[in-house]
Amino acid sequence: MNTTLKNFNQIVIKIGSSSLTHDSGLLDLWKMESLVKQIANLYNSGKDIILVSSGAIAAGIGKMKLTEKPKSIPDKQAAAAVGQGTLMHMYEKFFSEFGITVAQVLLTKEDMYEPSRRAHCVNALEALIRHRVIPIINENDVVAIDEIKVGDNDTLSAEVCKMIHFENLIILSDINGVYNKDPRKFTDAIMIPAITKLSTLDDIDAGDAGSKVGTGGMQTKFKAARILASENSTMFIVNSAHPNILNELFEGKTVGTFFDFRKN
Ligand SMILES: Nc1ncnc2c1ncn2[C@@H]1O[C@H](COP(=O)(O)OP(=O)(O)O)[C@@H](O)[C@H]1O
Numbered sequence: 001m002n003t004t005l006k007n008f009n010q011i012v013i014k015i016g017s018s019s020l021t022h023d024s025g026l027l028d029l030w031k032m033e034s035l036v037k038q039i040a041n042l043y044n045s046g047k048d049i050i051l052v053s054s055g056a057i058a059a060g061i062g063k064m065k066l067t068e069k070p071k072s073i074p075d076k077q078a079a080a081a082v083g084q085g086t087l088m089h090m091y092e093k094f095f096s097e098f099g100i101t102v103a104q105v106l107l108t109k110e111d112m113y114e115p116s117r118r119a120h121c122v123n124a125l126e127a128l129i130r131h132r133v134i135p136i137i138n139e140n141d142v143v144a145i146d147e148i149k150v151g152d153n154d155t156l157s158a159e160v161c162k163m164i165h166f167e168n169l170i171i172l173s174d175i176n177g178v179y180n181k182d183p184r185k186f187t188d189a190i191m192i193p194a195i196t197k198l199s200t201l202d203d204i205d206a207g208d209a210g211s212k213v214g215t216g217g218m219q220t221k222f223k224a225a226r227i228l229a230s231e232n233s234t235m236f237i238v239n240s241a242h243p244n245i246l247n248e249l250f251e252g253k254t255v256g257t258f259f260d261f262r263k264n
């Protein structure tokens, strides 16, 4: 199976909160700059890229000097409102070093599922791509609660990939890939380099988030895989902490877990 990123021209890249922040919640600028540089390099190779970035609530926790993730919805909304600005400020700064313009796009569930709003959303994203701007999407956590909330960015990124008919989703996480069970709980867990059958997902013990800032863990990543399966899009789960991870994918090195449900 040829898994090199060179084969995909339209890519959604999702970055999880733990890949962008220290345990304190403050942004890990070293990690963030390295990821931005690698994304800029993919962009320079001519690819269309949409970034889905988590981290608003985590960054808000750091900026507001909270000691833990807020429990009440208003406090989560407040942290997201503070953190989203911080996040975008740093993305603007780092991407501008490489001459790349970015745009903030905040979505709720309705924007993706209500047909006329979905069409407006697609138009806006297509216009940004046409202008070679990288959209940076997050859920609008300040207003999206209860029934208008997608709830996690693994699902959101797969829905975005589906909505705009992109070929590939890369999930940058804090784990090397998919294991047969949560490697943080089981030291004998075995990594799975490729998943090509939907039924395989049922045989894997997909657990919850591995860090205090993560949402959904492997369960929501499998939900994303199922969404993409019906679209013939492919997906990678790779470790953002691995140096040059996107460049390695570009070169076709076998890293992480590749999901490909296309009929060959
Ligand atoms: N079968 C599994 N394989 C790999 N990781 C798993 C599995 N089940 C649960 N996990 C957990 O999922 C975590 C990644 O998801 P999450 O914490 O939501 O991170 P992110 O913020 O990157 O989305 C891992 O750190 C791991 O603890």
Ligand SMILES: N[C@@H](CCC(=O)OP(=O)(O)O)C(=O)O
Residues within 6 Å of the ligand: 015, 016, 017, 018, 053, 054, 055, 056, 057, 058, 080, 138, 139, 141, 151, 152, 153, 154, 213, 214, 215, 216, 217
């Ligand atoms: N929208 C939230 C992140 C939700 C989410 O899915 O987080 P993660 O599991 O870290 O990708 C935020 O920006 O804080």
